[in-house]
Amino acid sequence: MRLTFGKINMKRESANQWSNSFELAEVQLIQSALLFCENKKNTEAKTDKRQRITDILDHIHVDCDTIVAAILLIGLENQDFDHQAIEKVYSPSICNLAIQSQSLIKLESDWIEKLKGDLEESDSSEHHHMMLLNMMKDARAVFILLAYQVLKMQDLANKPKEEQRRVAQETNSIFAPLANRLGIGQLKWELEDLAFRYLHPDEYKKIAKALEERRIDRENYIHAIVDELQVKLSDAGLEAEVYGRVKHIFSIWKKMQKKDLKFEDLYDVRALRVMVKDLSACYTALSIVHDLWQFIPSEYDDYVAAPKSNNYQSLHTAVLGPENKTLEIQIRTHEMHAHAELGVAAHWRYKEGGKRDEDLEKQLASLREAINRTESPEPQQKLDCKPSKIYVLSPKGHVIELPYGSTPLDFAYYVHSEVGNRCRGAKVNGKMVPLTSTLLNGQTVEIITAKDAKPSRDWLVPHFGYLKSPRARSKVRAWFKREFREEHISAGKLALTKHVSILPSNMALKMLAESFNMCHADDLYAAIGRGELGVNQVLNSLKIPEEKIKETPFVLSERQDKKIASDIAIEGVDDLMTNLARCCKPLPTDKITGFITQGRGVSIHRQDCKNLLALKKQYPQRLVDVSWKGTENNQNYEVDVEIIALDRSGLLRDVMSVMSANSINVNAANTFTDKRLQQAKMRLTLEISDPAQLTTVLGKLVNVRGILEARRIK
Template sequence: MAKVQSPVDLPTWRERVAASAPSLADALAACTQHGIDDASYRDVLDQLVMLGCDVQTQASALWFALAQADPEAWTARVQAVPEDIRRLVEGQQAAEKVWALHAQRAAGGGSEGLRRLLLAIIRDLRVVFVLLARQLARMRGAATLPEAERQELARLTRDIHAPLANRLGIWQLKWELEDLAFRYLQPDVYKRIARLLDERRADREGFIRESLDELGRALAAAGIKAELAGRPKHIYSIWKKMQRKDLEFDELYDIRAVRVLVDNVADCYAALGVVHALWPHLPREFDDYLARPKGNGYRSLHTAVIGPRGKTLEVQIRTHEMHRANELGVAAHWRYKEGGAGDAEFEAKIAWMRKLLDGRGEDEGALAADLKTELLEDRVYLLTPKGEVFDLPHGATVLDFAYHVHTEVGHRCRGAKVNGRIVPLTFQPSSGDRVEILTAKLAEPSRDWLSPHHGYLATNRAKEKVRTWFRRSALEANLAAGRAMFERELKRLALPDADIARLPAHFHLNTHDDLLVALALGEISPGQVSRVLQEAAQPTPEVTQSSSPVASRHSVLDHSALTIEGVGNLLTTLARCCQPLPGDAVRGYVTKGRGVSVHRADCPSLARLVRRDPDRVIEVTWGRASAQAYEVDVELHGYDRKGLQKDVAGVISNASVSIIASSSRLFTRSGEVEMRFTLRVRDFEQLSALLDRLAALPNIVDARRIGGG
């Protein structure tokens, strides 16, 4: 029977807690001031102390008790609470989302997803210790709850808390949580097994003592230093084994079990020899996890023997180091017990929490730094409207989510809602968001979804599904779509006479038609084609910044930027009438006083100069590659709306492109707008990507480079 607390106990306990640290004392004082019953947190604090949790974690449990009992009091005090403790309280509040989701899914299926979601939405993983401690406290007092509430609490414990305690290696909490949940979910079975254990407890404990004494003497006689202990079996684990092996209680040999801890591997096998020499062993019940460790790294020797009085006995033998690793290390035996494979990010979080548990004497600041550097999210955990959990790579869009749910859902996707709000298909949701996909009757993926510049898809899995859909379409349709994309790219980059003969070979394709199909399927981007066209002439040149004003409409080049036939070290400028870029076919014109003016070969202005004075024309080619920039004019056509110019400027800025000059013209009668920008770009590929993003803006009809004048 539990000890009845005397009136003197409570102040003593409060004094001990208050003396632990100022942060804990402040939280306790706030709870006392607002009349919060200590029963709501005393057991929780005791468990957190047992786990070795820091005072900030303990204080957060008190503040959360206040926040639950008196939200207004918490709101009034929250700004005075230190940020790290406030974050722990917010994590406990965030966990309520998972509890609500679990309540919606009374069947309890798919709880692994909820456990992963829990760890994803909690930013400080110390919160998990508070959740486990509080759940144990609630389960201990669950007998007084209404039946429906008690059942839901037990299911939540079975599905979420007990598995997490198991994975963390907090066996004391794990066994008690499992047994309490089992007691309320299957009371008849629980009572039957408990009665069988109680009836034979004295006999079993006497048998274990006798076995330990006998084995201890045999090991000492063999000169083996060992630590021996009985291994308790809990009601839930007994029932699980009865179910798994289809055995009755009397047929379980490992109800009686001992563990032997030695100093090294050689002593493990030596101790095994002593055990088998002392008692006959059961051949089918021997496992050597030292020679063949479990896939998760679990190591131990397991054997079963016929011990004293002719009764079966299970013996586990391992080193002290193996025991620490198995019980609290990263490679705990939860996976082979439960089955299923976790992901690397989930494992990293479990490993960090194990380190926190095992490193009670280590610097807490260093562990906090580990959390920030090692556990950056690389997955997001998203919910369907029915509460199912899907995890995707960080940066995935709602369209990626649609394809992750089902290929047909992705093909038919036309929109999405996140937490009830309509968002674009490029929207990147965060962990815990509820995503609803809006679908059409017919499957009609867009080729724009495959363009990396548009940002519709981030995962290769989804992109491949879209490509597969288009591959199944008619060849002529793919050719037509690819040809349209190719011609549009040449037109908007003002490259109508580009040499395209070398393109297929560069991409390891046989024909130009193969290139067009690859473009249509998104296997090659328009930007890649632009870059190859640029490189086809010469590598990108090295250009110096123009020292003359933009108004002069000339860019001065370093002599290394261009190779001039028969002449060296001449002043060279890019003609602003046609704005040649690296990769354009170019010709030079010797001016009076301004050196060589470089034009695109198809520039109309150059044609007029050639007709007037053909002797001044010289051959030039691009020189070596450059990391510098070139000025280019871009023209946009569309329909006016509020914020249009701001959006255009934002896209240009986000592309790391500088605006040298800009102008716009509004046609009030039609509502059309024309915008021109002089930009400084690195090369064709950057320009192509920018034009893609500009053309995707609402109300923009066309975005292209301005050709010759």
């Protein structure tokens, strides 16, 4: 025996007063939930709220567990009891559904608070819907969420006008479209009409008055029409399903605005839909409709013979029905209807006119399937669609779409490249977290920046887990290219100059750059300096005669100990012996100072050298001003570099190959390995001809597999 769940009061009405929607055991479970709440802090308002949410959900034919969870949700929201209290009494399925629904409601409340009610300027509702759907572990939570919003709208009458508009805008932007997309028409219409009432009160009253009949009267009219048409179709031997609805006030106003019509010019204030088995039955049904009532020729559209651009198919006609009232009728097959509801011609897309979002459509399809299984014996309706994206909130409430598995650093680069480049840390839901943390749906992410913060090459290493998004990684790479662009240009120009006696003209270089998909000659030089382009590639493309190409023989790794002319100019003194300090190993372009030693001439230090700063305090009278004269003497310079890399077999060999390919002597090498971090750290003393050569080789080193950072030690 099945029993219907009708209106329930808190006086423990007997089961036979309920309709035949539920089994006796299910009726008793719902009654137990009502009694459970009644025994807590009970008021008439709370009792009414619990009864109204059960009525709403019963009206859309949800299962017993969903109604019980909704009843418990009202108690949780009113703080009549906590999670532990319901977990002692009810099944995990019901408790999880109630708790999940409460979490979603809190998320909505927090989101609206962050936006400060400015929903019209917020992100598109699609991202918000995706965030909600991705957070739902049980599809039935969407029913409770929508029913709860209906309650909020119903309770707005005595609220301040500002709150009325805020909640109405929230409903209009988020909840009514969600109900529409899920095909829950009854809740969609109610939410739209209630929101319209508070957002456009004058228009609402005008249309309501123009209808000249209450909604119940209009619905009774439609029921009578449905019965009459159903009989005629059956008499003709057609197997058809006829159902109807009265056009609601919001949809009437929307059509008046869209088509610039007056109320009396509308032909679809009342509408029917006829579903038949096959194509021929569509036209048979159409003939019966036109025989039964006088049709209006200007309102007839055959979208079966000439489908819309999105493949939407249906027969649309308008007739003058009983009492000379206009009536719109749609006729389609079940297949056409399924395509319109679930396919590329989905009804919600047709009505809203938005762009398609394949991820959202897949998630909605999965949710629809789960909803359709609510009558199955399985306790939970889990969503099948695995997310490819997540949706998080900015501190101001904007919904941000990121790839699944994204980190706070991905979020920072989504907001803006400079936010990512200057990222120093992150907060998730108000708590500090590592930049490698995996973000979850619905979390609020705040990025902490600093003016002097810069990207790290560690961010580009997938093994470290800083970045998931290819878009963010490309932004980090772009920063490194920009940061060292001038050095790369100088290094590239110098490398090319070493191979040709006269550089090509600017026009020739620009054309050459364009052949490599670059815009300017400087882009070409930078690519050579970074090691992305070889000098031989460029020379071959330039087609320079052999006599103009300089010979650049390979230099053996042999340290030059012979004395060469000094590149240092000492202020006021000529031909004084100088030597470069081994503690700081200055290079041309470094700012330098001389220190007069006893018997070894002048020792040249970088101005920021720690030893020099100590000598300055002890022997200030022995400091002299010096400067670089130039590099015409072809002197070589020692420089210390540090390489940090993931430890692997063959790493040292690959590093030495780069040195050999660039004719650089390695005078000393030390390697340290951290087994815990699986990292290797190398300290090399190189002999280079000029700073540009150092910039080039460092650029090539960071492109070696596993190398995270290569830099000069100062």
